Amino acid sequence: MFSKTCEYAIRAIIFIAQTAVNGKKVSIKAIAKGIGSPEHFIAKILQELGKKGLLQSAKGPHGGFYIDEETFSKSIGDVVMAIDGDKLFVDCALGLSFCSEANPCPMHHRYVSIKKDITQMLHQTKLLEFKNNPDAGRLSNILNTPNNLCKAKI
Amino acid sequence: MFSKTCEYAIRAIIFIAQTAVNGKKVSIKAIAKGIGSPEHFIAKILQELGKKGLLQSAKGPHGGFYIDEETFSKSIGDVVMAIDGDKLFVDCALGLSFCSEANPCPMHHRYVSIKKDITQMLHQTKLLEFKNNPDAGRLSNILNTPNNLCKAKI
DNA sequence: AAAATAAAAGACAAAAAGGTCTTTTATTTA
DNA sequence: TAAATAAAAGACCTTTTTGTCTTTTATTTT
Numbered sequence A, B: 001m002f003s004k005t006c007e008y009a010i011r012a013i014i015f016i017a018q019t020a021v022n023g024k025k026v027s028i029k030a031i032a033k034g035i036g037s038p039e040h041f042i043a044k045i046l047q048e049l050g051k052k053g054l055l056q057s058a059k060g061p062h063g064g065f066y067i068d069e070e071t072f073s074k075s076i077g078d079v080v081m082a083i084d085g086d087k088l089f090v091d092c093a094l095g096l097s098f099c100s101e102a103n104p105c106p107m108h109h110r111y112v113s114i115k116k117d118i119t120q121m122l123h124q125t126k127l128l129e130f131k132n133n134p135d136a137g138r139l140s141n142i143l144n145t146p147n148n149l150c151k152a153k154i
Numbered sequence C: 001a002a003a004a005t006a007a008a009a010g011a012c013a014a015a016a017a018g019g020t021c022t023t024t025t026a027t028t029t030a
Numbered sequence D: 001t002a003a004a005t006a007a008a009a010g011a012c013c014t015t016t017t018t019g020t021c022t023t024t025t026a027t028t029t030t
Helices: A005-017 A029-033 A041-053 A076-084 A108-124 A127-131 B003-021 B030-037 B039-051 B075-082 B108-124 B127-131
Strands: A057-058 A064-066 A143-144 A152-153 B057-058 B064-066 B142-144 B150-153
Touching: A005 A029, A005 A041, A005 A076, A005 A127, A029 A064, A041 A057, A041 A076, A076 A108, A108 B108, B003 B030, B003 B039, B003 B075, B003 B127, B030 B039, B030 B064, B039 B057, B039 B075, B064 B127, B075 B108
Parallel strands: none
Antiparallel strands: A057 A064, A143 A152, B057 B064, B142 B150
């Protein structure tokens, strides 16, 4: 469905939305640990997301990544677009460039409705939902304790 | 959604279902042309599909690939399983190995219903449908003329 | 101003996916 | 039985994806 890079990107942005609250910022190290990703790899991905305006960052002590008020209106679909592009939303299931409603491939009609559902789901899911629901779902094998300190492994 | 290899596999098996009728067989060359794939690459894929029992083949003059009566009951989902494995049907959207109904990731509940729809669609689509409906949809830029000879490029 | 902190940038490496080419094996037809 | 045909097998190459490491830049705190 998504590339590995995109999976990490989505995990990271959800983690930041849930964690970097009340003016706090969250470091690459904390993100990598919090979502179970390679540290240097997620760093590069976060850089890209920053360039595309899907999150903000600050250097120096107490710096890190966060999401500003405006950016919370972005969706998971926007993250997917930024990393994997629009192929999930527009491409033919069989990879045929000419396939369209007017000139459909044998799978076209079956696939369009699924593609529509995926598109809707991803674009309806806004980052704000995760901020307002910080305990909805796990992102790694590291337990989130109530006071936001990551402590134990399962 | 699918790997390129899997896209070619699905295109090929649909092409064979539509083309290798009345005891006819269809050659690698004809398949590659008919679905717009690299000849040697699709050869390797067809070999794999043969081993997994998703099509039959015969060597020598007038040999080629075909689908026997029993195999027509297989589905596109079976082809996907044979090439890409079950990850599309069972994996977490965010690639989290521990994610489950009991221990869901933040996207889990949104994603399960889509995953169910994809699974259903792919497993409901049987190869027989394409045999009985040989003109439903295009597979390449090569026109299928009524008498089954591929002639012109668009 | 110096030291410490943390992201930005970019070079590099490993693994996987995608694709090509040649040789071998099996079958059929002349 | 020899020649022709076509798939099977496998070696090899290229590109993309994934991941690592080091250096640089910006910011803050002491």
